[in-house]
Each structure stands twice: as C-alpha cells, then as structure tokens.
Amino acid sequence: MHNQIKIYGFPLSGHSHRVELFANIAGLNHQMIIVDLAAGEHKQAEFLSLNPVGQVPVMVDGDIVISDSNAILVYLARKYAPSFLPNDPVLEARVQKFLTLAAGEIAFGPAAARLITVFNAQLDVGYTHDVAARVLRKLETHMAGKTFLVDEQPTIADIAIYSYVAHAPEGNISLDEYPNVRRLLSNIESLEGFVSMPETKVGLRA
Structure with a gap:
C-alpha cells in the first residue's frame, strides 16, 4: 500500500480536476486539499514552498512534490497505474x-x-x-x-x-x-x- 497522495487543487480548475479524476479512476489512495484561490492562499508562503509558481495542482507523494497537471499524470501513471501510459x-x-x-x-x-x-x-x-x-x-x-x-x-x-x-x-x-x-x-x-x-x-x- 502506498502513501496517501495529497493533491492540492481548486474545485473549478480543470487542471486540478484532471489529476483528481485520474486518481479516482486509477483507484489511488489520495486526499484532495482545497486551495482557496479567491483568498490568495496559493500566494502564501506555505503553498509557495510546494510550488514557487503559485499554481494548482500540486501533488505530494511522500517526499516527492510535483506541480503541473500533465507532469503529475505521467508520474502517477508510470508509478501506480502503468496501463494508462x-x-x-x-x-x-x-x-x-x-x-x-x-x-x-x-x-x-x-x-x-x-x-x-x-x-x-x-x-x-x-x-x-x-x-x-x-x-x-x-x-x-x-x-x-x-x-x-x-x-x-x-x-x-x-x-x-x-x-x-x-x-x-x-x-x-x-x-x-x-x-x-x-x-x-x-x-x-x-x-x-x-x-x-x-x-x-x-x-x-x-
């Protein structure tokens, strides 16, 4: 069983959704963490430490941190759901x-x-x-x-x-x-x- 993957995203972001969608379809153990973009949470130091560009989504898998939705899809597929790549x-x-x-x-x-x-x-x-x-x-x-x-x-x-x-x-x-x-x-x-x-x-x- 792998670590619980954390996915930082925003509900109305299609980039966030594609990562959440894949995690669900691939049956990955994951937690969605909502980043309040309207409140500027993506520009705060805590989030910027994960992604200096200040954009969602960001995925954290143990000590691996990856931003960019397509990069996250490639990582998750290659590591956990190889039939999708x-x-x-x-x-x-x-x-x-x-x-x-x-x-x-x-x-x-x-x-x-x-x-x-x-x-x-x-x-x-x-x-x-x-x-x-x-x-x-x-x-x-x-x-x-x-x-x-x-x-x-x-x-x-x-x-x-x-x-x-x-x-x-x-x-x-x-x-x-x-x-x-x-x-x-x-x-x-x-x-x-x-x-x-x-x-x-x-x-x-x-």
Missing part, C-alpha cells in the same frame, strides 16, 4: 501528442474561453473560440470509429483532455457539431471511479 514507444508518443494538445490548443481554446465567462479573464473571446473550433475539429476527426484517443484503451491522454473539453459549453463553446467528441466524453464518464468537475452557472446550457 503504454510502454510501446509509438503508443507513448501518441499519448504525449495529446498531452501537448491539452497544454496547447485546449488551454488556449476551450479552457481560455471558460476563463472569460467563469473568472472574468481579460482575454480575446474571438481568438479563444477560433482555437477551440480548430482543436475540436481535430479531435472530432481523430475519434472517427474510435473508443478512446489512443489504442482503444483509456490512457492519461483521455484524462488530460477531458475536463476543459467537457466544460467547453461554460465558455460558450457548443459541442453540438462534434458527435465523436461527445462520444469520447461519454466513454470517459462511464469509467469506474469517474468524478465530475462542478458545473458553473454560466455559458451555454449543455
């Missing part, structure tokens, strides 16, 4: 491609659009919608005839893209035109241990 170099490269997509176009598209409506971020609405449309079209094409993103088995690639794509309507990004994407989200939601991210009362009604 294939050893085959081709499949691992495909997983990595979607981690890059999650950190790139998904972050600058649907995630950023949601930041505008949920957190009043001063970002370019048109740009976020253009990027979102581009990345959703990529995912829609890729998912034709597939169950999950890589090799028909759930991997950390699916976990990494889930939270912000599923909550794209909160940023006024409709998923109506993307049946393959919606099917992927549904397949992820059907995994044992799935936990949802709280919905906000903004954006399009799903």
Whole structure:
C-alpha cells in the first residue's frame, strides 16, 4: 500500500480536476486539499514552498512534490497505474501528442474561453473560440470509429483532455457539431471511479 497522495487543487480548475479524476479512476489512495484561490492562499508562503509558481495542482507523494497537471499524470501513471501510459514507444508518443494538445490548443481554446465567462479573464473571446473550433475539429476527426484517443484503451491522454473539453459549453463553446467528441466524453464518464468537475452557472446550457 502506498502513501496517501495529497493533491492540492481548486474545485473549478480543470487542471486540478484532471489529476483528481485520474486518481479516482486509477483507484489511488489520495486526499484532495482545497486551495482557496479567491483568498490568495496559493500566494502564501506555505503553498509557495510546494510550488514557487503559485499554481494548482500540486501533488505530494511522500517526499516527492510535483506541480503541473500533465507532469503529475505521467508520474502517477508510470508509478501506480502503468496501463494508462503504454510502454510501446509509438503508443507513448501518441499519448504525449495529446498531452501537448491539452497544454496547447485546449488551454488556449476551450479552457481560455471558460476563463472569460467563469473568472472574468481579460482575454480575446474571438481568438479563444477560433482555437477551440480548430482543436475540436481535430479531435472530432481523430475519434472517427474510435473508443478512446489512443489504442482503444483509456490512457492519461483521455484524462488530460477531458475536463476543459467537457466544460467547453461554460465558455460558450457548443459541442453540438462534434458527435465523436461527445462520444469520447461519454466513454470517459462511464469509467469506474469517474468524478465530475462542478458545473458553473454560466455559458451555454449543455
């Protein structure tokens, strides 16, 4: 039995949610610790000692401290749930491609659009919608005839893209035109241990 993993996060952060989601689906012994971003807790010395950048999520596993949600997914999968990160170099490269997509176009598209409506971020609405449309079209094409993103088995690639794509309507990004994407989200939601991210009362009604 491993140490209880501590995950410092914020309920409305998709980056935090992807780590919590994976810990649940992988059946890891973990504790969620809420960091009160509104109160500035992420800028206090105690939290900055874990992550000097002052961002959630942060994972603590014994004396190992890792920040950055995708880095945490890689660590947890490699150490505790290897079926979610294939050893085959081709499949691992495909997983990595979607981690890059999650950190790139998904972050600058649907995630950023949601930041505008949920957190009043001063970002370019048109740009976020253009990027979102581009990345959703990529995912829609890729998912034709597939169950999950890589090799028909759930991997950390699916976990990494889930939270912000599923909550794209909160940023006024409709998923109506993307049946393959919606099917992927549904397949992820059907995994044992799935936990949802709280919905906000903004954006399009799903």
